[in-house]
Amino acid sequence: MIDNRPILIIGGRGKTGARVNSLLNERGIATRPVSRASNIPFDWTKRETWAPALNSVSKAYVTYQPDLAVDGAEEDIAELSRLAREEGLEHVVLLSGRGEPGAQRAEAALQASGVGWTNVRASWFNQNFSEGPFRDGILAGELALPAEPIPEPFIDADDIADVVVEALTADGHADRLYEVTGPRAITFAEAVDEMAKAVGRPIRYRQIPVEAFVEQMRPYAPEDIITLLVELFTVVLDGRNVEVMSGVEEALGRAPVDFSDFARRAAATGAWEAGS
Numbered sequence: 001m002i003d004n005r006p007i008l009i010i011g012g013r014g015k016t017g018a019r020v021n022s023l024l025n026e027r028g029i030a031t032r033p034v035s036r037a038s039n040i041p042f043d044w045t046k047r048e049t050w051a052p053a054l055n056s057v058s059k060a061y062v063t064y065q066p067d068l069a070v071d072g073a074e075e076d077i078a079e080l081s082r083l084a085r086e087e088g089l090e091h092v093v094l095l096s097g098r099g100e101p102g103a104q105r106a107e108a109a110l111q112a113s114g115v116g117w118t119n120v121r122a123s124w125f126n127q128n129f130s131e132g133p134f135r136d137g138i139l140a141g142e143l144a145l146p147a148e149p150i151p152e153p154f155i156d157a158d159d160i161a162d163v164v165v166e167a168l169t170a171d172g173h174a175d176r177l178y179e180v181t182g183p184r185a186i187t188f189a190e191a192v193d194e195m196a197k198a199v200g201r202p203i204r205y206r207q208i209p210v211e212a213f214v215e216q217m218r219p220y221a222p223e224d225i226i227t228l229l230v231e232l233f234t235v236v237l238d239g240r241n242v243e244v245m246s247g248v249e250e251a252l253g254r255a256p257v258d259f260s261d262f263a264r265r266a267a268a269t270g271a272w273e274a275g276s
Helices: 014-026 047-054 074-086 101-111 135-140 157-169 188-198 210-215 223-238 249-252 259-268
Strands: 007-010 030-036 059-062 091-097 116-120 142-145 176-180 204-207
Touching: 007 014, 007 047, 014 030, 014 157, 047 074, 059 074, 059 157, 074 091, 074 101, 091 101, 091 157, 101 116, 116 157, 135 142, 142 188, 142 210, 142 259, 157 176, 157 249, 188 204, 188 259, 210 223
Parallel strands: 007 030, 007 059, 059 091, 091 116, 116 176, 142 204
Antiparallel strands: none
16 A cells, blocks of 8 residues: 655755755655744744644654754654654654764664664765855855864765665665765865865865854854854764764665765855855
């Protein structure tokens, strides 16, 4: 029997959620992308919105805001998973983060819920440079961050979306963990060099003290997001995630996108042109 109920996408406007939504729609699969502003709203801070969003859907892709590393995420995922089981969902795919103990506790909460699960544990996104918080620095010609020269195997959001769609639509992915990274680990300074080559103009990376980063971010982000970013730069980015993992190959049977290919593609689409 074909299940025609839509697939729920929590964070349907996010970097990966929007991509997952588009890919599923291209296949003719009905979706329900939700956020605080959607017709059926979903707000992580308002649990009364969760059950209506889960009602009458078949599966779900879940991204958590601001990050699974924050206090309370484990409890939220446990409650959402309980509701998903009550609503009869077949499968929940959770986007998680590498090297974050809180995120791994949230993964375990989903696994213990009794609903079918897939955990996609991802490294830092390539698209943070083209669609996210680091884009302004690239446009300005200097990216100033508190990241030390520790390599990170940046992952492309398109690869994450492909893995998620595969897990939601094909057999063989239930009760699996996919740890997804790019094919090589590079430092932030090396990433900036690759983007400079792609756009054909000078861009430099400058490491700054944490205190300077906090002051730099205060006009643009709330304190809880700044605290999270500081933890990611100073705790998670400590070398624990240097190893390249095979999750993309395991799920899709192909290699992940290399950072240099991402940089060339982003430059070609005008991501780092003023006004774009």
